[in-house]
Amino acid sequence: EMQRITAAVTTQAVQQVTSHTSHATTAPTTTVGGQDEDVSSYGDGGGGRDRAMERMAEQLRQLQDKVERRSERRARGHPFSREILATPYQIISRRLMYGGSSDPSRHVRTFENMAVLHGYSDSVCCRAFLSTLRGGALDWFHQLPPGSIADFEDFASKLTNQYSSTVAQEKTYLTLMAMRQEEKESLRKYVARYNRTCLEVPSASDE
Numbered sequence: 001e002m003q004r005i006t007a008a009v010t011t012q013a014v015q016q017v018t019s020h021t022s023h024a025t026t027a028p029t030t031t032v033g034g035q036d037e038d039v040s041s042y043g044d045g046g047g048g049r050d051r052a053m054e055r056m057a058e059q060l061r062q063l064q065d066k067v068e069r070r071s072e073r074r075a076r077g078h079p080f081s082r083e084i085l086a087t088p089y090q091i092i093s094r095r096l097m098y099g100g101s102s103d104p105s106r107h108v109r110t111f112e113n114m115a116v117l118h119g120y121s122d123s124v125c126c127r128a129f130l131s132t133l134r135g136g137a138l139d140w141f142h143q144l145p146p147g148s149i150a151d152f153e154d155f156a157s158k159l160t161n162q163y164s165s166t167v168a169q170e171k172t173y174l175t176l177m178a179m180r181q182e183e184k185e186s187l188r189k190y191v192a193r194y195n196r197t198c199l200e201v202p203s204a205s206d207e
Contacts, residue, residue, distance in 0.1 A: 079144035080126060087123035089131075099135035104163040107132070108156045125152040137163070171200045 078085060096114065098107040111132060115125050126149065133141055140162055149155045176197060181190040 078146060079141060079149050080130075081147050081150050084123045084126045084149070087121070087127055089127055096132050097134050098132055098137050098159075100137040100140070100163050101166060103166055104160045108160060122152050126155050129155060133159075171197060173201065176201060 096107075096110060098104065111125075111129055115128070120128060129152065130141065137159070140159075144158070149158070176194070179194055179197065181187065185193075
């Protein structure tokens with residue numbers, strides 16, 4: 001951000017200096033003692049350019065102070081470290097959201113797959129993962145101590161521990177054996193439900 005602002009101010013200052021130089025070059029002349037003499041020679045010479053450069057330096061200093069104050073306010077009290085906050089933001093699909101009512105480990109795995117696909121760095125993962133939180137999960141995040149998250153592994157671990165009660169229980173063969181067709185459930189729906197459950201059993205086979 002500072003580089004962008006600096007470039008803008010530098011361009012503005014160069015335009016000011018160019019404008020002043022052009023004006024001085026085309027300054028009118030007057031006749032003194034029978035000879036034409038440039039009126040601008042009675043001015044301050046290169047003083048205009050010097051003042052333009054001084055204004056540019058002052059503008060840069062003021063803008064740098066403004067950016068630093070803004071960064072300081074943003075970092076103060078935020079759970080992320082300063083290194084993470086300095087990382088450019090990545091836009092995440094709104095479909096990948098977590099509010100605290102479902103399995104957090106599944107949400108973490110889904111996000112990690114997407115992060116690998118896009119080649120996110122660790123710091124980018126932290127900022128992007130934050131954008132997937134909503135509701136109670138987002139409220140939980142903003143209650144964390146300032147600077148308490150230094151990397152994505154730490155972030156994911158804290159979230160998983162916080163919502164460990166919603167972690168889905170791993171299904172086994174005993175789960176399949178205990179399944180029964182419900183009273184008003186059609187055979188087709190029961191078979192479909194059974195097949196979906198089979199897919200959730202790690203070592204289930206067609207047998």
